Amino acid sequence: MSCSPFDLKEYFLKELPIPQAAQVEDHVNMCSGCREELDRLQLTEAALFSLRDEEIPQRIAFVSDKIFEPSPIRRWLSAFWGQSARLGFASAAMLSAAIVFSSVNQPAPAPTPGPAAIQKVAAVAPTPEEIQARIDAAVAKSVDQALKQSEKSKQLVADLTRANEQGQAMLLRAMGEIEILQKHAQVQKIANSTLPPPPTGEDK
Amino acid sequence: MIFRAVEDADLIRQAARGSVESYNLLVSRWEKRVYNYLLRMTANREDALDLTQDVFLKAYQNLRKLDDPGRFAAWLYRIAHNEAFSMFRKRRPETDVDELEPTPTETRVTVGGSSVFPMELSLAVSGALGRLSAEQREAVVLKIYQGFKFEEMAEILSCPVSTIKSRLYTALELLKTELAPVKARGVS
Numbered sequence: 001m002s003c004s005p006f007d008l009k010e011y012f013l014k015e016l017p018i019p020q021a022a023q024v025e026d027h028v029n030m031c032s033g034c035r036e037e038l039d040r041l042q043l044t045e046a047a048l049f050s051l052r053d054e055e056i057p058q059r060i061a062f063v064s065d066k067i068f069e070p071s072p073i074r075r076w077l078s079a080f081w082g083q084s085a086r087l088g089f090a091s092a093a094m095l096s097a098a099i100v101f102s103s104v105n106q107p108a109p110a111p112t113p114g115p116a117a118i119q120k121v122a123a124v125a126p127t128p129e130e131i132q133a134r135i136d137a138a139v140a141k142s143v144d145q146a147l148k149q150s151e152k153s154k155q156l157v158a159d160l161t162r163a164n165e166q167g168q169a170m171l172l173r174a175m176g177e178i179e180i181l182q183k184h185a186q187v188q189k190i191a192n193s194t195l196p197p198p199p200t201g202e203d204k
Numbered sequence: 205m206i207f208r209a210v211e212d213a214d215l216i217r218q219a220a221r222g223s224v225e226s227y228n229l230l231v232s233r234w235e236k237r238v239y240n241y242l243l244r245m246t247a248n249r250e251d252a253l254d255l256t257q258d259v260f261l262k263a264y265q266n267l268r269k270l271d272d273p274g275r276f277a278a279w280l281y282r283i284a285h286n287e288a289f290s291m292f293r294k295r296r297p298e299t300d301v302d303e304l305e306p307t308p309t310e311t312r313v314t315v316g317g318s319s320v321f322p323m324e325l326s327l328a329v330s331g332a333l334g335r336l337s338a339e340q341r342e343a344v345v346l347k348i349y350q351g352f353k354f355e356e357m358a359e360i361l362s363c364p365v366s367t368i369k370s371r372l373y374t375a376l377e378l379l380k381t382e383l384a385p386v387k388a389r390g391v392s
Contacts, residue, residue, distance in 0.1 A: 009373055013347060015354055040384040044376065047383035048348050050325045051333075056239040058253060060231050060260055 003027075004034050012041045213273035220267045227267075231260050234277075237350065238284050244345045245288045247334060255291060259284045278359045281350070285342065285360055292338060325386060332382040340375035347372055 002008040004027050010016050011024040028034045126134075212233070218226035238259055243252035262283050270279050333341050339361075346352045346360065354365045361368065 009376065013372075040380050041376065043384040044380045045348060047325060047329055047386060048333075048344070048379065051244070051329050051349075053236065053240045053349075054243060054249075056235050056253070056256065057249060060235050060257055061228055 002034050002037055003031060008034055008037055009041070012038060012045075212276060216267065216270065216273040216276055219264070220270070227264055234280060235260065238280065241281065241284055241345055241350055242288055244333065244349060245338070245342060246291070247330070251291065255284070255287045258287050262287070275359070278352075278356050281346070281352075281360045282362070288342075289338070328383060328386045332379050335382075336375050336378060340371050340378070343368060343372040344375045344379070 004011070004024050006016055006020045006024050008024065008028075011021055014021075016024065028038055212230065215226045215230045219230060235256060239252055239256045242255045242259075243249060246252050246255065259280065263280055266283075270276065333344065336344065342361070343357065346357050352360065354368050357368045358365045
């Protein structure tokens with residue numbers, strides 16, 4: 001049993017405030033019983049520290065572990081903002097900025113023409129004769145273009161007809177040659193069947 | 205120490221927002237301490253490593269529930285304590301929690317039949333720790349090896365400081381009886 005003014009174990013375990021710890025130290029220096037008790041506690045502690053801390057045999061890391069990935073919602077949000085939505089948002093922002101910029105910097109609209117200007121325009125309007133002349137010119141131009149197109153079409157038809165005739169002529173020639181070859185083959189066949197067999201070695 | 209505490213708090217906040225890199229750094233700072241706490245509680249390296257993995261997994265999953273990052277250490281050891289005692293209960297479900305002893309027959313820490321601590325003193329210490337109850341051993345480990353204050357231990361173990369003192373003082377008396385003479389012989 002310790003006669004220390006404060007708990008000797010609390011002093012040993014460093015749980016006492018500094019003033020009280022100082023009193024215990026003073027007491028221990030004078031009391032052999034408490035000195036021996038404190039020595040035994042310190043020996044016990046030294047023995048306990050013979051078991052050293054060990055290094056962890058396998059580092060614990062979580063970077064590649066699936067379970068440590070963010071939640072599906074968080075991942076979805078991350079993917080959402082990381083891909084098309086962010087691009088879309090940026091595009092929309094740029095478009096908005098462009099609209100605002102153009103609206104701010106757009107030049108003022110031209111003043112609407114007054115009655116004087118209307119009269120001026122009316123004054124320079126073409127007469128019916130001029131309109132008729134322009135219509136006639138346009139019609140003549142269209143007719144001219146149609147005639148040219150018709151001539152081109154006739155030329156194309158003539159080319160096609162000529163090519164067709166040439167093809168037919170070639171086909172007829174090919175048919176005649178085939179007929180001649182067939183006749184030659186027939187003659188050869190008849191000749192082979194009527195000729196005597198070729199002489200053999202026994203005849204000699 | 206102040207800088208370290210601030211850095212830990214920053215890492216905890218970032219990790220709570222989903223930064224795995226911050227959490228990895230946090231783990232690298234605490235894994236050795238937690239592993240050694242669990243190693244001395246379980247006296248088995250494989251169990252200690254598995255439990256350490258579980259502790260940091262649960263810590264990550266519940267990090268947002270930690271209101272005060274300054275209390276991270278006590279909170280983390282609370283998880284480790286729960287994991288260790290959960291394993292004890294699974295292995296010996298019929299035993300009352302107060303009587304749980306993770307190494308009831310072994311007198312030294314072994315892995316695959318080989319001695320981890322070959323020296324005589326280390327064996328004596330392992331044996332003496334193994335003969336303590338789980339609560340007494342935990343009090344010794346948290347106080348002597350991990351350096352927690354009584355108030356922090358009370359928070360970790362969810363019990364009054366008076367209970368902590370009682371467990372620790374009883375354990376120290378038992379250890380003193382066994383180990384002080386051995387150590388004294390070694391010193392002399």
